[in-house]
Amino acid sequence: MKTSVPLFLSLLLLSSLLVTVPVRSEVIHPYDWVKVGAYAKYIYTYSLTVKFPNGTRLWFDVLHSAVLEWAVVEKQGDTVGLNVTLFINGTAYVLPPGVSVSEAEHLDVIYLKTLFFDVNVSTREASLDGKPVGETFFWAEPYATAGEEFIVSSPPSDSIVGNVSYVRSWNHPVAGNIEVYGVNALQLDPFAMASYVFSWYTGVAIELTLLAPWVVPANYVGRTTMTLQNGTTFNITRYAGEPVGTNIGLDAASGSQMVDFELNETNIDLTAQTVPEPAATGPNIWGYLPYALVATFVGLAAVFIVVRRRKKQTQTSSTASAR
Numbered sequence: 612m613k614t615s616v617p618l619f620l621s622l623l624l625l626s627s628l629l630v631t632v633p634v635r636s637e638v639i640h641p642y643d644w645v646k647v648g649a650y651a652k653y654i655y656t657y658s659l660t661v662k663f664p665n666g667t668r669l670w671f672d673v674l675h676s677a678v679l680e681w682a683v684v685e686k687q688g689d690t691v692g693l694n695v696t697l698f699i700n701g702t703a704y705v706l707p708p709g710v711s712v713s714e715a716e717h718l719d720v721i722y723l724k725t726l727f728f729d730v731n732v733s734t735r736e737a738s739l740d741g742k743p744v745g746e747t748f749f750w751a752e753p754y755a756t757a758g759e760e761f762i763v764s765s766p767p768s769d770s771i772v773g774n775v776s777y778v779r780s781w782n783h784p785v786a787g788n789i790e791v792y793g794v795n796a797l798q799l800d801p802f803a804m805a806s807y808v809f810s811w812y813t814g815v816a817i818e819l820t821l822l823a824p825w826v827v828p829a830n831y832v833g834r835t836t837m838t839l840q841n842g843t844t845f846n847i848t849r850y851a852g853e854p855v856g857t858n859i860g861l862d863a864a865s866g867s868q869m870v871d872f873e874l875n876e877t878n879i880d881l882t883a884q885t886v887p888e889p890a891a892t893g894p895n896i897w898g899y900l901p902y903a904l905v906a907t908f909v910g911l912a913a914v915f916i917v918v919r920r921r922k923k924q925t926q927t928s929s930t931a932s933a934r
Contacts (some may be wrong), residue, residue: 640888641753644813644879645691645732650682651749651815651879653872660865661699661722666708668862669720674701679821679859679872681749689732693749696725697859724860736765737854744768744854748807750814753885755792763796763805764853769824771796771803771851778811785874786810786881791817799837801851804869812885815877821870824852825863 655677660670671677678698685692699722704715728747730737735746745768751761755775763771773796782788790811797804805820827835827848835847850868861867 639883639885641813641885642732643885644815644883645683645686647683647686649879650680651877652678652680652875653816653819654678654875655870655872659699659867659870660862661697661724661860661867662862662865663860668706668865669699669703669722670706670712670715670865671699671701671703671720671722674699676700678875691730691732693728693730693737693747694725695728695749695855695859696723698723722860726855726858728854739854739858744858747854748819749816751794751807751809751816753810753812753814754887755809755811757792761794761796761807763794763803763807764822764851768854768857769801769803769822769851771798771805771822771853773797773805773807781808781817783817783874783881785876786817789817789881798851799845799847801849802837802847803851804837806871810881812883813879813881815879815881817874817881819872821856821859821861821872822851822853823856823861823863823868825850825868 656674658670658672658674659677660668662668676698677700679696680698681693681695683691684694699720701720702717703720703722704712704717705720706712706715726739728737728739728744730747730749732750733752735748735751737744737747745765746762748763755761755778757775757778759775761773761775763773773794776793776795778790778792780788781791783791791808792811794807794809796806801824803822805822806818807816807820808818809816827850832848833846837845837847839845850863852863852868856868856870861870
């Protein structure tokens with residue numbers, strides 16, 4: 612009888628070791644990449660024109676580099692602070708208001724402009740300098756399917772709506788072998804023609820189009836047209852703009868209303884295969900069952916030990932009385 616308690620404790624220890632403890636597996640969700648320091652850079656290789664607030668324009672006829680970069684610099688809950696920078700290095704005609712190309716200086720020029728957006732990660736709703744500017748497109752919702760409607764831009768910017776045209780694999784030179792989905796936007800008034808490619812698992816943009824707004828002067832109406840597939844010709848009177856293109860300095864009046872950028876560098880793992888966020892539910896009672904059994908077992912063991920001790924004390928007292 613003296614060995615009963617140690618034996619029972621040994622069995623208790625052994626049984627507790629046999630209880631399966633859940634192990635947390637490595638699960639990646641779509642927006643796990645949204646961290647301070649995450650960035651993506653995109654390049655453009657054709658000529659373009661930018662415009663300063665005072666009306667001076669830079670017509671870049673030769674581009675050494677044109678880079679659009681966004682980087683997460685702050686994060687509070689579902690909102691991130693996003694630095695968006697356009698860097699252009701090349702040769703350009705400097706065109707103050709009223710100066711023609713034949714009269715303009717032709718110089719080596721560097722253009723640099725940075726915007727700071729606050730962006731809701733899941734809705735893409737953004738504000739610039741505290742003012743709402745509609746949705747952005749540096750990332751989008753993952754797991755799109757062909758035929759879905761996609762909002763490129765929303766009020767108070769121009770409303771621009773596209774459609775998911777395909778989902779496929781792509782061995783991208785920068786991002787690697789990834790799943791992507793493509794979005795095409797074509798609308799007549801205000802006119803917008805743009806294309807986008809997003810990572811299917813993370814939503815990060817691989818290709819994007821910046822759009823700058825422009826109202827065509829009355830004396831130019833009829834010179835810019837769009838011919839539809841059925842042969843109908845449509846006169847463009849107004850170009851749509853989205854938040855970045857509108858504010859980064861693109862000069863739509865000089866033919867830079869639609870500028871396509873392609874991913875050139877990022878520190879975000881776009882090959883990661885994510886899983887959707889789990890639905891919000893209460894705790895699973897079955898997950899706690901092993902722990903409940905151990906707790907019950909320990910409680911019973913404690914009662915057993917107390918009973919044994921009391922029984923032993925009773926026996927000792929009885930023996931002493933007999934003596």
